[in-house]
Amino acid sequence: MECTVRWMGSDAGMSFIAETGSGHMLAMDGAPEAGGRNLAPRPMEMLLAGTGGCSAFDVVLILKKGRHQVSACDVRLKAERAESDPKVFTRIHFHYRVKGRQLKPEAVARAIELSKDKYCSASIMLGETADITYDFEIIEENI
DSSP: EEEEEEEOGGGGGGGEEEEEESSSEEEEOOGGGGOOSSSSHHHHHHHHHHHHHHHHHHHHHHHHTTTOOEEEEEEEEEEEEEESSOOHHHHHHHHEEEEEEEEHHHHHHHEEEEEEEIHHHHHHHTTTTEHHHHHEEEEOOOO
């Protein structure tokens, strides 16, 4: 896996463009108080979003492989960071909303646990500094 991150130069404040090994581009920027212009997500927001994406991907895949009728999944992450540098994440709470037909709470909980403990590289790495917790709700899909 590779990625190139390029500062856009002094005229751009603290804006950066990343090009991923798969050929995708994304922008990042800093907060105004740090010289940024608030034009794109902060790098730590990208890390948090990537972790949510990694875990949601796992949960959907695990449920689908188990032949559960899942039709939607979103996860809201709320994180706390250390007060001093390095300002690592110290606490992250995942709240999953999983929609489908006749989803069993045990199946959803198991998919989340498997992601948290075995498959989601991002959350497993962040779990080295952060206390990771989760809860979920199931939304029954009407026919």
